[in-house]
Amino acid sequence: MTQSFSYRHLYYFWVVAKEGGLSRGAERLGLSVQTVSAQVRELEQSVGVALLKPAGRGLALTEAGRAALDVADQIFPLxxxxxxxxxEAVSAPSVRLTVGISDGLPKLVAHQLLAPVLETPHLRLLAHEDEFDDLLGDLALHRLDVVLADRPAPPNPNLRLYSHSLGHSPVAWYASQRWADAAAADFPRSLAAVPVLLPTAHAALRPRLDAWLHNQGLRVRVAGEFEDSALLATFGAEGMGAxxxxxxxxxxxxxxxxxxxxGDCTGVEEQFYAIGTDKKVVHPLVRRLLPGG
Structure with missing residues (x-):
């Protein structure tokens, strides 16, 4: 693969863009404004598009400049x-595990799913939370060792991913002291008489909950919807609803x-999966996460 630009020039552009101007960028780099300006112009000439444009007394990013900054933001912080x-590599031995945690997976459950490896000597755990599809992309690029999620990876001929079941859990309804008595009396019909909090549609559990409420003939007042399960529990504990x-x-x-x-949400279960790039798991810590591992 050939490259038509200098990474040094791209770095100078990145610093200028992050600092908000040539003067501050040059100051951070310890170079003259003229030198930095010339380097950025050379980058623009090599890629064939303008990255900066005049804006008042300063400069602003062009559309191409914003695209270049997005790429540079991935390169240079690393x-x-x-x-x-x-x-870190030479100072102390460590066992590294990089985990993606889907935003739909309950955070209280994520800790329990990782429990089999948390006592590993010299463990260095890197946990990243993100949207499910974005995590699968990072996994396919081998930026992650495993993704923990509330659903299996969908079939995709372009991504060779394998879903390993970590088990399942029944679901129940919880409430703070403020609503506990009212919610428990004549459950589940009582849910129509108290405010209810639900996960948003991004969670795999949400369609099952909606179907359960429909089958029970319940029309509930949804007082809040939360993407983050820890926030859901926090607001529930503060008395916002069951x-x-x-x-x-x-x-x-x-x-x-x-x-x-x-009360129990009879018939509704939360599913848990470990998703990896290997049909036969090779990472020793990921193997320990699996049932029987």
């Missing part, structure tokens, strides 16, 4: 972290949040 990473959660987190919901289990 480069700047290189000395620290090398020092909400559903995986029973596997029951002890933490009771002890940490002071919540009461008011």
């Amino acid at each position: 480069g700047e972290s290189l000395p620290e990473r090398l020092q 909400f559903p959660a995986a029973v596997v987190a029951d002890a933490r919901l009771r002890e940490r949040y002071g919540l009461t289990r008011v």
